[in-house]
Amino acid sequence: MKWKSPPRAGLVATIITLVVGLTAAPSAMAALNGIDVASWQSDTVTCTVQDYDFAVVKSSEGTWYANPKMAAQLSCAQRRGKKIGVYHYADGADATVEADHFVSSIGGWRGKALLALDFEMGGNKVYYSASAGDWIRTFVNRVHAVTGVWPVIYIPESGVGKIPADVRANCAIWPAAYATMNPTGWQSNPWHGGRFNEAMRQYTSEGVLAGYAGRLDLDIFYGDGVAWDAYARGGNGSQATVKPAPKPSTPAPAARTIRPVLDTDGKIGYKTICQWQRVMGTPVDGEISGQYVVWYRPRLYAVTHRNHRGSTLVRAVQRKFGLRQTGLLDRTTIRAIQRYVGANPDGILGYDTARKIQIRLNTGRF
Structure with missing residues (x-):
């Protein structure tokens, strides 16, 4: 990601230091552990989950949907001193209209939350089309034009090639790939971590953490809190101070014994x-x-x-x-x-x- 700002003495060196730090190999960086959530989870999920550093909350989808639990979920995380983000799920309708809907849905969280585009195949009319790259470009350019912030792009690892080079030059990426579907706690070195010099990575949808009885998406951000804030604000940011990566937590014992609700008998009853x-x-x-x-x-x-x-x-x-x-x-x-x-x-x-x-x-x- 690039930050643009008015000229100021000594600022260029600071920006270069920050950008180089954010694009360094993940193994050399501090890291934050986080979750991403949506309205199918409770409005208190970010209040009850223990031991996380950031939460990215679904804000909107397409041109029609806004998460009614977004404010509560973000507020819970913010009150606990966690970093926050919001994401828009792409439907593949008009990219400019979707971008405007996203920005409108964020409201007063602009400048406080990292912005992200969730571009994946489910319900996305353009994901498999030749125009996928153009759609992404139009969306992120519109968000940047309105907010001054380049959104991070969440995408399945297999789809990273859909992101045009000029978009990659401005937007950090957040690929998703799962080594297994086994329950897991935090991972400090997830499968394929750093493969695309990414800012973030989602490595499971089967996360098991104390304070929540279901499964969670678990993510790693390759940077510290100052770096996160720089993504959220856009603009110039300030030099990131690398801190030791948080120690992976142990899944809650009770959560490990969660049993499936349904028999997988192939009968929709x-x-x-x-x-x-x-x-x-x-x-x-x-x-x-x-x-x-x-x-x-x-x-x-x-x-x-x-x-x-x-x-x-x-x-x-x-x-x-x-x-x-x-x-x-x-x-x-x-x-x-x-x-x-x-x-x-x-x-x-x-x-x-x-x-x-x-x-x-x-x-x-x-």
């Missing part, structure tokens, strides 16, 4: 739908309602076919993926779900798709 509804924050009745009778949902066992008005749960899923919100579990929606959970996108809710949905729901998220 009452219990699975209840868990899906809880995770998506919709009313919990264990039923996908208002559907048509069709052949391509053979593993859906708890469904009503009255009225054909659709399901609130399905609308929430469609909203997540940027689809038309009919509430009907049609083949387009099933394909989007399949891509998201890593199943064959054939549009049929069969055993493998149902089982992978259950595996995902057993992590406490979707």
